[in-house]
Amino acid sequence: MFGILNKGQKIKGTVVLMPKNVLDFNAITSIGKGGVLDAAGNLIGGLTSIVGGVVDTATAFLGRNVSMQLISATKTDASGKGLVGKETFLNKHLPQLPTLGARQDAFSINFEWDTDFGIPGAFYIRNYTQAEFFLVSVTLEDIPNRETVQFVCNSWVYNFKNYKKDRIFFTNDTYLPSQTPASLLHYRAEELDNLRGDGTGERKEWERIYDYDIYNDLGNPDGGDKFVRPVLGGSSTYPYPRRVRSGRKPTRKDPKSEKPGVIYVPRDENFGHLKSSDFLIYGLKSLSQDVLPLFQAVIFDLNFTPNEFDSFDEVRGLFEGGIKLPTDILSKISPLPALKEILRTDGEQVLKFPPPHVIQVSKSAWMTDEEFGREMVAGVNPCVIRLLQEFPPKSTLDTIVYGDQSSTITKEHLEVNLGGLTVEEALNGNRLFILDYHDAFMPYLERINLTAKAYATRTILFLKDDGTLKPVAIELSLPHSNGVQYGAESKVFLPSDVGEESTIWLLAKAHVIVNDSCYHQLISHWLNTHATIEPFIIATNRHLSVLHPINKLLYPHYRDTININGLARQALINADGIIEQTFLPGPNSVEISSAVYKNWVFTDQALPADLIKRGLAIEDSSSPHGLRLVIQDYPYAVDGLEIWDAIKTWVQEYASLYYPTDEAVQKDTELQTWWKEAVEKGHGDLKDKPWWPKMQTLQDLVQSCSIIIWTASALHAAVNFGQYPYGGYILNRPTLSRRFIPEKGTPEYDEMVKSPQKAYLRTITPKYQTLVDLSVIEILSRHASDEVYLGERDSKFWTSDSRAVQAFQKFGSKLTEIEGKIIERNKDSSLKNRYGPIQLPYNLLLRSSEEGLTFRGIPNSISI
Template sequence: MLGGIFDKGQKIKGTVVLMPKNVLDFNAITSIGKDGVTGTVKDVFGVATDLAGGALDAATSFLGQNVSLHLISATQADASGKGKVGKKTYLDKRLPTLPTLGARQDAFSIYFEWDANFGIPGAFYIRNYTTDEFFLVSVTLEDIPNRGTIHFVCNSWVYNFKKYEKDRIFFVNDTYLPSATPAPLLKYRQEELETLRGDGTGKRQEYDRIYDYDVYNDLGNPDGGDPRPILGGSVIHPYPRRVRTGRERTRTDPNSEKPGSIYVPRDENFGHLKSSDFLMYGIKSLSQTVLPLLKSAIFDLKVTSSEFKSFDDVRSLYEGGIKLPTDILRQISPLPALKEIFRTDGENTLQFPPPHVIQVKKSEWMTDEEFAREVIAGVNPNVVRRLQEFPPKSSLDPSLYGDQTSTITKEDLEINMDGVTVDEALAAKRLFILDYQDAFFPYLTRINSLPVARAYATRTILFLKDDGTLKPLAIELSKPHPGGDNLGPVSKVVLPALVGVDSTIWLLAKAHVIVNDSGYHQLMSHWLNTHAVMEPFAIATNRHLSVLHPIYKLLYPHYRDTININGLARQSLINAGGIIEQSFLPGKYSIEMSSAVYKNWVFTDQALPADLVKRRVAVEDPSSPHGLRLLIKDYPYAVDGLEIWDAIKSWVQEYVSLYYPTDVAVQQDTELQAWWKEVVEKGHADLKDKPWWPKMQTIEALVKSCSIIVWTASALHAAVNFGQYPYGGYIVNRPTLSRRFIPEPGTPEYDEMVSSYQKAYLKTITPKFETLIDLSVIEILSRHASDEVYLGQRDTPNWTTDNKALEAFKRFGSKLTEIEGKINARNSDPSLRNRSGPVQLPYTLLHRSSEEGLTFKGIPNSISI
């Protein structure tokens, strides 16, 4: 033991903060016991009860020569040109609990021998001699001559040193471009990036930290007779890349990986520190344990009807709950990952929280005004576009799909246009369309061959009224010609009606539109356009930008947990037979459909201003506040989003300018150029030849690209994610399945529709079991963790030593707080009818901060759920 027997005046004093494995080992907490599900519950509570004591025992075990560190000089080099390596030093005594530390963190003192010839430390090696890994939070050195305090922000798992080919190294929280890196640190910087890239071979192990690319070849189960197309690497099915695992291939298809446990680089799995990890693993519990139990209760035990009988019956999910057998509830309710999701009372009922959309008004969701408002203020507000030509046309190949030109006529529309003609409305930019024709029609024949799916491709035309609200004018429902897709669609046009059977047909037509919208939202707006497209950026950043790089420090918080949640999605959500395939219309064609949409994905169009202009809901106008004039002035997503976008871009501009004084500096940054080249050529390889990719030769291109990444990971994801349960938790408002076409006169279904619009509606949309799947999953996805890190925040104040960057970041946070006040003011303005609508649900999805839980607001830094 070194502590206490030397002259500490000739030593560097340090503090090491870590967390032992047994405090963090979520796998132990959630492992299935030999006695099955009840074993899980016992394991959960047994471990949870012992967490505090376990932390003390594990901390004590680190005393002695179990963990060693070597300082590395940033200013003095050895004969090879690399920074001098100091003498080995071991952790010393455990410190009293520090008030600044998290509840499960332990601090240890450490003392390093030091002299003036060593210079200023810029990195350190660490070795773990114990059998278990631990989570290294930080290392702080005090009273360094000519420097003062030095912080190392680590946040990394450290395994036994024999697991690594090279010793683990951590760098000081300084910021350097490659060319400005202190010479003694440069080779260490390069070697660490080489380690993170790996060699592209072998099966990845739990302790690996390697970031590499692969296609989506693990969604199906070919050996079990349930294959799925490989997404990525082909013209037919292009896709963003995901993290390579190197698992064994299936016997049936040598190009597909066997399904099973998902590898993610070890530090991407540090969600174990977060309560959100319980939510993420709640999805596993749902798919593997809870949903099979609920299915048996509904279909096997027949303790409840498989159909809802009325809208009151649906509302009973929140107001009374579903009666379930005691043994099933006993297995569901104690699971800690689900304790906030399911609520049970003493009467053997399973109860969901009331969705926001019916907390004030129970029936206003049925109004046309609310239907139209949710197009611009709901959970999928970035699909609607302005209609420029009439009738609407298609971009589908007519040789394959026939003439897809809309059958809606001017006369159909002008009935409800308050005396305005179609031509006048087009000229005045007052007609808009929600168009799912091209996305769904190529798959309809296959979708409608599934056991219960009966779906249309839909077009909905909306009119901008004088009061600023939208009015739906007509819905076109199309299905394939019975003679073949190439003969074009068989279409019907449904017009608004308030009374009689026509009002029921109109309500059903709106349901079919929303089923299209729900599927497109979940698969494209949410999964593809945020989760999937961001993973290649996260991979490339770790492979080519050192932790010392300013752009790494800018972007890293916006990748937190994304690779992890995407891996979980491949295992339980988007996989063959997974939750999405069970509960959303496209079924087994779900992710394949997203590949078809990815063909037309454009990185630069993900910038909000570019998106609004592309959809023609805004026009460029230099005299307007954001350089744009919105054609729907009261467009909550766009109005709030433009303010957030401008704040992000201003922050990125200010930060980037600190390190890149000229375009030449961008061009000469070797790490930056390698990063961007790989994002394009490997991460999004199937689109690498597209001309719209920024060339990364200018400061402007760098600012624009980083702004898009930050926006996509934070605000865009928040806008399409955290409203899922508030709107979709009431399944009749956002159904995810359609099971029959609109009944024709002379059929029993038509007669039933005449006698009971509620039964007709409920027999058309998502049935009870699939509703329980939907509600369970989207409630998890719509929640915030207690320790969420929101836009404008960092999880440590020591993320950089650059005071100018810290000041700029502080201004960014202040600007976001100011925007929150503006959002609250707009929501209180009764003249802005789209802000709250008939359901009286104020639009807060782009309100930056939030409390824990199901709040309908909050913009996390990253796609972490």
């Protein structure tokens, strides 16, 4: 591998990297060429650069500490592999390089070159220091016949002895497998083989191996029955998408479950503290590990504040006056840097939250029926409502197991609020809609109601002449008192704005929203974006080389997702984690999402297909996007369809550059293996479903990639970044229900008559769980300062193909145009669903955003 080049002309290189502890400038200790690291990372033999090992972060990489070897893309050795050049070391620090980003260091390196070597297409790199560093990019200049070669690296590089094969990086050129220069074929295949690993052993921190596993790490059977959870994935009973494999040892009581411990994340998926978005992620960690116990102490152990709100004003006090904290508790929260922005104390002895958007203009508009209906099409969960096409609504639950679960809503219930129309006329005119959570919750209610008081809900809404939705009936159902096999016992509630009936109606709406909040978090958000995307990320890294055009297309839409999903398994959706503590289904939470996944359909994740399936759009070639919306003023759909079309147009133009025919798709070996594994392993429990695209045509590829990009960007933005703006006011989006609708003659009914607000507050989420909810969803609703939004890239050198760059610029311009159109629509007073009684314009699908809690912005990926 050494001595290939003769001394002569030099290739000038610039290497940009970031040290591991760049934020606090911790020292880096260098290992001489004779040194090795033991299992604990201690130096054995060799020489340190500086006595004591304390060195400046810039000079730590000079000397014989970091080396590179160029690999030719045009010249081969006797075995057919690209020629490998002489090992060369970084030789000079470039502190004044004007293009450097924050916390980056640049170094020069000069390679010997002659005409026998050709044009570089890759390089090996070795790190001889004890600490890893983050390699940002490498630029080679003055190359004959090429001038400049760019390498976009964005990868952690550990000490070379941690790797079986030297770390390799490729240029930003793009090649299908069949078009790869012969000299790079071996290296391309070898790198993919490294990323796949062998599927055995426990993964280590420095590894970049992508492999599949089931969700067998949410519980801890060894911790007692309280922590036992079913294994999700690998069975027809509990199907689930796959996650990245950690390979930890099994628990003692259940060999199918994995022991708790460090969650493995492939190293390049976890940037450490190099990105500000990590402060949000580590904020969640601090929250679960440090702050929640303090909240518990304040409320339960110290009895410093009761766990019940006594008035709506007290809830608003969380934003206006805050909660006073004991000095010792405050002193424990204040030093936590990841939480300083989120848990504001303002130098006072109080815990204060920012006012949610839903009450920034009006304190009571959230209570109106109009706002209740508007949030079904312009809230944080706008993708569940569907057209009512049969009456009364029916259940799909197995009658042998669950008996008769048919709705008890009658025509008489509805027609008093249909403006003179009959039910038949309203159905025929596409005026009736349903928010139906009956079948999702009924199978679990007997378990849920051991600790809660909840219903399975159906809500019928009427489309008024002004385009708004009015709830006209709510059905609350419980399992039959003799057992769920005997069907349901249901009550129907109708709108009222006077007396006790108005309070009962408000309570009925609260029970609906509890269903909606939980379905939103577990299905619309976690399952349909986070969980279903992870298998595609794994398959992409295992089978699509960084040189592959589809890897370059999808890569930005995967950033941070495996990282945040790993954290979710550790602190959010795990047994007795934050979701189980604060959301209605408790220990049944993720199991419910498994039941819904049984009916998940990949092709239905395309927005047009989703709208058609829910009866909210009709195919119409004369209408924009080829669809006619049933609800014309449906902000999520109107804005979303424009973004969907922009994404699909971009993918079509990009993919067509590399696949001129369907045959080219069929003959792409990496592409075919990628898709086969994503389906058969990543989503293996659904692999036999007939709806999977066959990946035999260009349109199969375009549709599949468009769905992945849409899901990771716009869909996730729509269901995530409105969580605090709408749900930060717990009265508007409660997550728990603790009382049934009170019956006349009971103490609860008398309390409701005497104090409607207290009755409402005793029904929904109490104070401790509210504090947890608000803390979590505020973090989840924030944008990092270094977020990369749809239509943007974190490097302008992501590809050397100018045609692709031009198509991408066109995509960005189109998104800017769409953003302007959304802003104009939000100014149209005739579109009442865009603004609503709370006077909050629908901004969730505006693609750009500033840092923070903005209620807008579409990041490229599921990064929080």
